Amino acid sequence: MNPIKLALTYLRIGVLNEMQYRVNFFIQLLQSFISVATGLIGLSLVFGQVTTLAGWSRPELLAVMGVHLLMGGVIRSIIQPNMERLMDDVRNGTLDFALTKPADAQTLISVREFRFWQLVDVIVGMVVISIAFFQLKSSLGIFQLLGFLAALLMGGVMLYSVWLMVTSISFWVIRVQDISNLFEGLYAAGRWPIGIYPDWLRTGLTFLVPVAFAVTVPAEALTNRLDGTSLLFAFGMTILFVIFARGLWLLGLSNYSGASS
């Protein structure tokens, strides 16, 4: 079966499901506003003391915040729900139901869940980015926009790959929920440009949990800091992450004995 058709079908089911609970839209909207408000307060405290932080001006950091929010929405609407379901399935033995279906198992387990209302964060993130852009008073060139979109897409794929690798560990170790807590904590580091962190942490945030590629690099594309070499490097890293994730997933799957249910 065509993987794109499969994904779209599940997407439709997810949307239909969530449409039953429309009040959740407003609750999600309120929550997004709360997180934007606390983010803005944090920024105003910082800029009450200094005019630039490690070379980033206030509107530029607002753009970083917008990208962080947007990517967070993508994680919570698509990546995290699917991976959490996979963890449950491995523990309960119900992964059998996915494995017996005539489609690639990795594709299937990656598209089954979709939290439509979480996309509110994506929209709010875009609004924050637009406001930042307005404040920067710079115009968005076509190459800049393409670079941003490419960086965003690659960042998303890398985050997905890391989540899949972490979740694949559940084939060996059952209690991995706490690892996803750890991941959430590390993702929060992306609220600020990666350059401010000490070397050891920056390395971890680049190669172990690619928050750098997911948030800072797209924000760099927006603020004219990105050159072709970094983009190319990000592309190479994306390929590596995808290959490693696929490998670990297949290795884990061969370790799955299933059917305890």
Next chain:
Amino acid sequence: MKRYIDFYLASMKISILEQIQYSVANYFYMIGMITEPVIYLVVWTTIAKQQGGSAGGYTVGAFAAYYIIWTLVRNMNIVFTPYGWEWRIREGRLSMELMRPIHPIHGDVAFFAGWKFVVILLWLPLAAILSWIFRPTFDIRWMEVIVFALAIWGAYLIRTMLLSLLGMITFWTTRVSAIFELYFGLELILSGRLVPMTIMPAWVQSLSNYLPFKWTFFFPIEVLVGNMTDAQLWSGICMQALWVGSGILILNLIWGFAIKQYSAVGG
């Protein structure tokens, strides 16, 4: 009274034994939690360095000290969550606890209090590593250590009262997540969790004097990191006691109304 003491000792012992078994899981949880203060610390260290060594009266070393003690205080602040209350009420789990001849909240307080002993034990190596990396500067007197040992439990009790009250909203409505998030946002700003209160604008600082939040975060940390006089230290403990006392009163009052709303669903 004796039955309460027996109950507390037994529950705490059970929770210590239970949590010791999951020390690896507890560690993952604690390390995940440590990223938050490390982020704040790095941001404020960068600012302090840009300004020639200090920001808002805090030197680089003082920021490190603040956020390292923060990690212990944050762990002491972990109590039964309002989301737990929501689950407990929505699923009808509360019915079982209401059958017992003791108020359900005692079970929560005792269980988490026991857990704290494991947490403090696990925190020590983490604090050592963080201190080695970030080089905090301390100037600690004996009296401060004694007051700190009391203040972290005061913080624990105040936050237990606050979050239980918050959780009890679920007796009336189960759509509570937005209310909870709003509360956590306010707490972040007004407690000293985000930045030391002295960096906040003056009006936020004076507002926080009339609210319980800063006694759960800023006060216990400042006991060790700041330079308070003995009188200030002990009056802080008295303020904590006052908030715990009011918390218990209000909780009892609301509980009387709330429990009438409760209708068990399954469980």
